Amino acid sequence: MVRRAASGDEGRRPTTIRDVAAHAGVSVATVSRILSGTYPSAPATRSKVMRAVRELDYVANANARGLAGASSRSVAIIVNSVVSPHYAHVAQGVQAQAALEGKLCIVGTTGGDPERELATVQLMRQEHAECVILVGNVVNDEAYRERMGEYARALALAGSRLVLCGRPALGPDVPALVVEYDNTGGAYSITSHLLSAGHRRILFLGRRDGYTTPDSRISGYRKALADHRVPHDPGLEVEGTMERREGYRMVRERLASGPRDFTAIFAGNDLIAAGARQALREEGLRVPDDVSMVGFDDLPPAADIDLTTVHVPHEELGRTAVRLALAREQDAGMAEHVLLGTHIIVRDSVRPLRNQAR
Amino acid sequence: MVRRAASGDEGRRPTTIRDVAAHAGVSVATVSRILSGTYPSAPATRSKVMRAVRELDYVANANARGLAGASSRSVAIIVNSVVSPHYAHVAQGVQAQAALEGKLCIVGTTGGDPERELATVQLMRQEHAECVILVGNVVNDEAYRERMGEYARALALAGSRLVLCGRPALGPDVPALVVEYDNTGGAYSITSHLLSAGHRRILFLGRRDGYTTPDSRISGYRKALADHRVPHDPGLEVEGTMERREGYRMVRERLASGPRDFTAIFAGNDLIAAGARQALREEGLRVPDDVSMVGFDDLPPAADIDLTTVHVPHEELGRTAVRLALAREQDAGMAEHVLLGTHIIVRDSVRPLRNQAR
Numbered sequence: 001m002v003r004r005a006a007s008g009d010e011g012r013r014p015t016t017i018r019d020v021a022a023h024a025g026v027s028v029a030t031v032s033r034i035l036s037g038t039y040p041s042a043p044a045t046r047s048k049v050m051r052a053v054r055e056l057d058y059v060a061n062a063n064a065r066g067l068a069g070a071s072s073r074s075v076a077i078i079v080n081s082v083v084s085p086h087y088a089h090v091a092q093g094v095q096a097q098a099a100l101e102g103k104l105c106i107v108g109t110t111g112g113d114p115e116r117e118l119a120t121v122q123l124m125r126q127e128h129a130e131c132v133i134l135v136g137n138v139v140n141d142e143a144y145r146e147r148m149g150e151y152a153r154a155l156a157l158a159g160s161r162l163v164l165c166g167r168p169a170l171g172p173d174v175p176a177l178v179v180e181y182d183n184t185g186g187a188y189s190i191t192s193h194l195l196s197a198g199h200r201r202i203l204f205l206g207r208r209d210g211y212t213t214p215d216s217r218i219s220g221y222r223k224a225l226a227d228h229r230v231p232h233d234p235g236l237e238v239e240g241t242m243e244r245r246e247g248y249r250m251v252r253e254r255l256a257s258g259p260r261d262f263t264a265i266f267a268g269n270d271l272i273a274a275g276a277r278q279a280l281r282e283e284g285l286r287v288p289d290d291v292s293m294v295g296f297d298d299l300p301p302a303a304d305i306d307l308t309t310v311h312v313p314h315e316e317l318g319r320t321a322v323r324l325a326l327a328r329e330q331d332a333g334m335a336e337h338v339l340l341g342t343h344i345i346v347r348d349s350v351r352p353l354r355n356q357a358r
Numbered sequence: 359m360v361r362r363a364a365s366g367d368e369g370r371r372p373t374t375i376r377d378v379a380a381h382a383g384v385s386v387a388t389v390s391r392i393l394s395g396t397y398p399s400a401p402a403t404r405s406k407v408m409r410a411v412r413e414l415d416y417v418a419n420a421n422a423r424g425l426a427g428a429s430s431r432s433v434a435i436i437v438n439s440v441v442s443p444h445y446a447h448v449a450q451g452v453q454a455q456a457a458l459e460g461k462l463c464i465v466g467t468t469g470g471d472p473e474r475e476l477a478t479v480q481l482m483r484q485e486h487a488e489c490v491i492l493v494g495n496v497v498n499d500e501a502y503r504e505r506m507g508e509y510a511r512a513l514a515l516a517g518s519r520l521v522l523c524g525r526p527a528l529g530p531d532v533p534a535l536v537v538e539y540d541n542t543g544g545a546y547s548i549t550s551h552l553l554s555a556g557h558r559r560i561l562f563l564g565r566r567d568g569y570t571t572p573d574s575r576i577s578g579y580r581k582a583l584a585d586h587r588v589p590h591d592p593g594l595e596v597e598g599t600m601e602r603r604e605g606y607r608m609v610r611e612r613l614a615s616g617p618r619d620f621t622a623i624f625a626g627n628d629l630i631a632a633g634a635r636q637a638l639r640e641e642g643l644r645v646p647d648d649v650s651m652v653g654f655d656d657l658p659p660a661a662d663i664d665l666t667t668v669h670v671p672h673e674e675l676g677r678t679a680v681r682l683a684l685a686r687e688q689d690a691g692m693a694e695h696v697l698l699g700t701h702i703i704v705r706d707s708v709r710p711l712r713n714q715a716r
Contacts, residue, residue, distance in 0.1 A: 041473075043501045043504070047504055047508075050508040050512075053512070073477075074481060081450060081453065082440045082445075082446045082449045082450060082453070082465060083443075083446050083447055083449075083450040085441075085443075085658075087440075088440045088441050088446050089441055091440045091441075091467070092439060092440060092441040092467075095439070095440075095467040095469060096469070099469055099471070099474065104466065104474065104477055104478055104481055105466070105467050106464050106465065106466050106478075106481070107440060107464065107465035107466070107467065108462065108463065108464050108465070109449070109450075109453040109463050109465065111453060111454070111457050113457070116457065116462065119431075119462055120462055120464075123432060123462055123464070123485075127481075127485055143401045146401065146405055147401075150404075150405075150408040154408070154411070274661075274662050277662075278661075278662075300443075300658060300659055301658055301659045301662045303632075303636075304632050304635075304636075304659040304662045304663055305662055
C-alpha cells in the first residue's frame with residue numbers, strides 16, 4: 001500500500017474528496033468512481049469533476065489518498081521488446097484477461113538487459129502489480145535461477161506473484177507460477193511432417209546452445225530424426241538468433257559456402273523462415289518448389305508467406321498466466337505449473353521430396 | 359515523489375538501509391546501487407544483499423523509502439494494443455531512447471477503451487512517470503480534446519508531461535507536446551506514384567470518417583487525384599478499419615459485387631494490403647501483374663509481400679517523443695510540435711497500366 005502521508009506535511013489542511021465533490025456539485029461516490037476509472041461515466045460529469053480536481057489542486061495529493069486504490073488493480077508483464085510478435089501476442093493475451101478481470105495492464109520492456117529487468121521488477125513491485133509475468137527464452141544457468149528466486153520471494157513478500165511464461169520451472173522452494181508451451185513436442189511433430197514427405201537432409205536454422213527455447217526445439221528435431229532412424233548430422237544445425245535478418249544471413253552464408261546439401265529447412269521460428277525465404281529467392285530458389293520449409297510460432301508473417309508451422313497459443317499463454325496468478329485466493333488447489341499444447345498448421349510450404357527439384 | 363511515511367506507523371523501528379548493509383556486510387552505497395538497479399553488480403554481492411533484504415523484511419518498507427527513486431526514472435507509453443506493429447514499433451523507439459537516457463519504459467495497453475485509458479494515465483501519473491506518451495489514431499471530437507486537456511493539466515501538476523504521438527495538436531493553452539508524421543504528404547506521394555504509372559481507377563481501402571489517421575491519408579489521395587486532374591469517384595473509397603481481416607473483407611465484397619472497376623489499390627496501411635492481397639489471390643488475381651497495390655507504414659508484412667509503401671519513421675516517433683519530453687529542462691526553446699517526414703519505399707507491387715492485365 002502506498003502510505004498515507006501525515007496530514008501535517010502540507011502546512012495547510014489538504015483538499016479532500018469531499019471538497020472536490022462539493023465544488024463539483026456531485027456525490028463523493030461519483031468523484032471516487034471517476035477518479036478510480038473503474039466505471040463508465042457521463043462525459044459532462046467527468047468534466048465537472050476534473051475541473052474541480054484542477055481548481056482545488058487535488059491531484060497533488062492524489063498519491064497519498066484517492067488514487068492509491070488504482071495500484072492494486074494492475075497486472076504487469078515484462079518482455080525484452082514489444083516489436084517481437086511472440087512477446088506482443090503474449091502481452092495481448094495478458095491485456096485481454098486483465099481487462100476481463102477489471103485490471104489494468106502494464107508492460108515493461110528491458111531490451112534483454114538483466115539490470116533493466118531487475119529495475120523493472122522493482123518498479124512493478126513498488127506499483128503493487130498483483131502479478132509480474134516474465135516472458136521468454138533465457139539462459140537457464142545458476143545466476144538466472146538465483147535472480148528469479150530473488151524476484152519470486154521479493155514479490156511474494158509484497159503480496160504479488162511472479163509468473164514465468166514460456167520458461168522452465170525453478171524448483172519446489174521458489175514461489176513462482178509457470179506457464180509453458182510444448183516446444184519439444186511441436187518441433188517433433190513438424191520435423192516428422194517433413195520426414196513423412198521424404199525429406200532426410202533438413203537444415204535447422206537457429207541453434208543457440210544454452211538458451212531454453214531453441215534448445216527445446218532442436219531436441220524435438222533430433223528426437224524425430226532418431227525415431228525415424230535418420231542419421232543426425234550436426235553440420236545441418238546452423239547457429240543464429242531468432243530474428244528475420246538472421247534467417248537471411250544463415251541461408252546466404254550456407255548457400256555461399258558450397259553446393260546445397262539440404263532439401264528442406266526447419267526454421268527455428270517464423271521470422272527466421274521469412275528471412276530464409278528471402279535469401280532463397282535471391283538465389284532463384286522457390287519455396288516449396290525447390291526447397292520445403294517449416295517454421296515455428298504461427299505468427300505474422302507465417303500466413304503471408306504460406307508457411308506450414310507450429311501453432312503456439314501465445315494469447316492463451318498470457319491469459320493463463322493472469323488467470324493463474326489472480327485465482328490463487330479462490331482456488332488454492334490450482335496447478336502451479338501449466339504446459340499448453342502446440343500443433344501443426346499446414347499451409348503451402350512443403351512438397352514431397354519426389355516432386356521437388358533436388 | 360512517494361511520500362515518506364511517518365516512522366511511527368510501524369509500531370516498531372523500521373528496518374533501514376543501514377541495517378541491510380550491516381547484515382550483508384557491504385556498504386550502504388552498495389545496497390543502494392543494487393536496490394536501485396541502475397548499476398551492474400556482481401551476482402555474489404547482489405545475492406548477499408537480497409538475502410539480507412529478505413531476512414530483515416526490508417521489502418515491505420520499500421515504498422516509503424529505498425525504492426522510491428526508481429519511480430522518477432520511467433517513461434510511459436499508452437497504446438491500444440501491442441500486437442499492432444504500428445504501436446509496437448513506436449513503443450520500441452520509446453524503449454530505446456529511454457534506455458539511452460537511463461530510464462525504464464512502461465507500456466500501458468487499453469484495448470481502445472477510454473475508461474481504461476483514463477485509469478492507465480492515472481496509474482502512470484501515480485507512478486511518477488516523467489512523461490506519458492499517447493499514440494495513434496483518434497476521433498478528434500470535443501470529448502476527446504477535453505479528455506486530453508484534462509490529462510495534460512493533471513500530468514503537468516504532477517510534474518510529468520503529456521506527449522501526443524501521431525495525433526494532432528490540442529491548442530495553445532494545453533500543456534502537451536506533439537510528435538506527428540506526415541500522413542497527408544505520404545498519401546499524396548504514393549497516389550502520385552500510381553498515377554504516374556498510368557492508373558486512374560485507384561481503389562482506396564480503409565476510409566473511416568472522423569478518425570484522424572485515415573482522414574489525413576484519404577485527403578492526400580484526393581489531393582493527388584485533383585492535382586493530376588483525375589475525377590474523384592467516391593465509390594472508389596471503401597470503408598473499413600485498419601486490420602488485415604478488413605483488407606480481406608473489403609476486397610472480397612468488392613469483387614463479389616460486380617465486375618472489377620479498378621486497376622490499382624491504395625491500402626490504408628500494410629495490414630490492409632496483406633489481407634487485400636490474399637483476397638485477390640483467391641480470385642486468381644496477382645499483384646502486380648493483374649492489380650497494382652501500394653500500402654502505408656513500411657512495417658512487416660510489407661517486405662514479405664514485396665509491397666511498395668510509405669515509410670513511417672515509427673521508432674523515430676517514439677525516440678523523438680522521449681527526447682522532447684525529457685529535454686524540457688535543458689532546452690526550453692525546443693519545439694513543442696514536431697512533424698516528421700514520410701517517404702516512398704519502392705518494392706515490386708506496381709506495374710505501369712499498359713503492362714498490366716485490365
